[in-house]
Amino acid sequence: xxxxxxxxxxxxxxxxxxxTLSCEQNLxxxxxxxxxxxxxxxxxxxxxxxxxxxxxxxxxxxxxxVSREKKESFPLTVTSAQKNPTAFYLCASSIAGTGYPDGYTxxxxxRLTVV
Amino acid sequence: AQSVTxxxxxxxxxxxxxxxxxxNYSSSVPPYLFWYVQYPNQGLQxxxxxxxxxxxxxxxxxxxxxxxxxxxxxxxxxxxxxxxxAAEYFCAVSPQGGKLIFGQGTExxxxx
Numbered sequence: 001x002x003x004x005x006x007x008x009x010x011x012x013x014x015x016x017x018x019x020t021l022s023c024e025q026n027l028x029x030x031x032x033x034x035x036x037x038x039x040x041x042x043x044x045x046x047x048x049x050x051x052x053x054x055x056x057x058x059x060x061x062x063x064x065x066v067s068r069e070k071k072e073s074f075p076l077t078v079t080s081a082q083k084n085p086t087a088f089y090l091c092a093s094s095i096a097g098t099g100y101p102d103g104y105t106x107x108x109x110x111r112l113t114v115v
Numbered sequence: 116a117q118s119v120t121x122x123x124x125x126x127x128x129x130x131x132x133x134x135x136x137x138x139n140y141s142s143s144v145p146p147y148l149f150w151y152v153q154y155p156n157q158g159l160q161x162x163x164x165x166x167x168x169x170x171x172x173x174x175x176x177x178x179x180x181x182x183x184x185x186x187x188x189x190x191x192x193x194x195x196x197x198x199x200x201a202a203e204y205f206c207a208v209s210p211q212g213g214k215l216i217f218g219q220g221t222e223x224x225x226x227x
Contacts, residue, residue, distance in 0.1 A: 042219040100209040101166045103149045106158035
């Protein structure tokens with residue numbers, strides 16, 4: 001079955017470390033997204049990509065970086081510049097083009113904790 | 116700018132009671148509309164969507180929503196709440212040609 005796989009489900013980071021969250025999809029979707037979720041703050045867009053080798057900053061890109069070398073993969077790196085990285089991170093994908101009639105498909109999330 | 120407003124960050128109902136989660140949007144043209152459900156420590160799952168056609172749409176788990184253009188609303192309802200409905204619910208809109216815009220979410224609690 002097609003879907004999105006995020007790994008790991010739980011991740012612990014020490015102060016000053018960079019960590020990379022994995023997101024892979026086999027839905028043949030062109031567009032992929034990263035969201036951050038904190039209690040009571042809904043979903044906040046970090047980065048998105050609508051085509052391979054191209055991506056755009058979302059609302060809270062500072063302290064994060066991404067790459068899109070393959071259509072199926074959109075890894076997110078949380079750098080040491082991100083001062084408060086503890087959060088739940090969600091990856092999503094969609095078809096791209098005029099309108100999004102199918103909405104987004106989401107992965108099951110990665111919970112990152114700074115220790 | 117487009118926006119989505121979910122009225123009430125927390126809603127509590129008794130088991131068997133009506134569930135009503137409110138969503139209003141601002142858009143100059145009718146957008147695509149979605150409701151998602153999120154259980155603890157999981158991703159978002161699509162409950163139902165409206166794109167065109169019939170304004171009353173049915174989704175999974177007995178939920179339905181009605182698109183009311185005149186009220187710019189897309190409220191989610193379920194006639195009888197079940198304990199398993201306890202979750203967070205997100206309304207989202209997609210202005211045609213644009214990315215999804217999510218509401219802040221409504222946490223639904225179901226009391227026995």
